[in-house]
Amino acid sequence: MLKQRKLRMGMLGGGSDAFIGAIHRRAALMEGQVELVCGCFSINPDISLSSGRSYYVPDGRIYSSWEEMLAKERQLPEGERMDFVTIVTPNKFHFQPAYEALMAGFDVVVDKPMTFSLDEALRLRQAVRETGCTLALTHVYTGYPAVKEMRRRVKQGVIGKVRRAYVEYTQGWLTRRIELEGGNNAVWRNDPKAAGKGGCVGDIGTHAWHLMEYVTGARVTELCAELNHIAPGRPLDDDATAFLHFDQGFPGLLQATQIATGEANNIRLRVYGELAGMEWRQMEPNVLRMKWDDRPAEELCIGNGYGYLTDFAKWNTRTPGGHPEGFIEAFANIYRNFCLTLRAKDAGEEPTEEMLDFPNVDDGVRGMQFVETIVRAGSQADQKWQPWVEQ
Secondary structure, three states, X not given: OHHHOOEEEEEEEOOOOOOOHHHHHHHHHOOOOEEEEEEEOOXXXXXXXXXXHHOOOXXXXXXXXXXXXXXXXXXXOOOOOOOEEEEEOOXXXXXXXXXXHHHOOOEEEEOOOOOOOHHHHHHHHHHHHHHOOOEEEOOHHHHOHHHHHHHHHHHOOOOOOEEEXXXXXXXXXXXXXXXXXXXXXXXXXXXXXXXXXXXHHHHHHHHHHHHHHXXXXXXXXXXXXXXXXXXXXXXXXXXXXXXXXXXXXOEEEEEEEOOOOOOOOEEEEEEEEOOEEEEEEOOOOOEEEEEEOOOOOEEEEOOEOOOOOOHXXXXXXXXXXXXXXXXXXXXXXXXXXXXXXXXXXXXXXXOOOOOOOOOOHHHHHHHXXXXXXXXXXXXXXXXXXXXXXXX
16 A cells, blocks of 8 residues: 555656756655655666666666666566656657556656657557556646646636736747757757757747646637747757637737846746736745736735635645745645655545646647647748647
């Protein structure tokens, strides 16, 4: 029974030379629900071994390939093998290990975008449906308590019917072509053979899109977009703007760029309804601004003990008022809710709405549909608006 022990996590990627692996490990372990028991931490066997040892994983469970990891973990007794695998690799290495893990009965956490292509995403969704396993997708920004508060307030009608939404995600780390220098994460992110069809739109545009759909509860039905290659010669887009139409009848604007010189990770989300507007910025993650038509604006602080917060924000808040929740905590909310869902399913219980509040395989499919649609819209000047094709 999973209720009587920690969940055992395996890891694909996330070695000492990785970009986001350490964040995943810290987030997964934060609640004391998980222990790291095995992994293939790098495509380089030497780095995988040295990384695994530094994480205190036994040599016998540090693997040189994901194929070896899945094969040997399946052979272990049920009381020893991993329960789920976290995949933190370049996009082209997401699908096959995730698919094989699901088919072997292992649950999966995977970094976004979920796959290299839409076809792979659809196949992964089918694998989840066939096996009954659980897949979590780390759209981390929806893990912030303030973002969850926004979502609940929209759902409860606090701001009235949504009329317009804006999201901006600005970075500056690709202002120049650092991928040509090698030895950094820009190399594979700007390689169509590793990243897929989208550069900026796949890397951060998917986060921006997911924030809008998550908070508003609406779905994009069509979009009009411009994709730019600002740095001379860059094969994938590094700047994007999209006008969006949603199924609830309101328009939206999405801007994502990685060439905004001097910006680090500046995310700004605004939603305007008939009665009020709301604004959240990741640079001030514990503040939600409410803007009213008939009274002064408010700044709502996030933290336990504040009676004005909804239950969903409180469920995902760890700290007392005045102590900020940050990026790793947002990641940890995804892992915590994922793990609680696994525990509930193992016990034959129905996971609660709070437990199921993490991005899943359906979000992953829509993410790849977003990439496909915005790339098509940005490249076909003969048709202004591109419809979102559901599959």
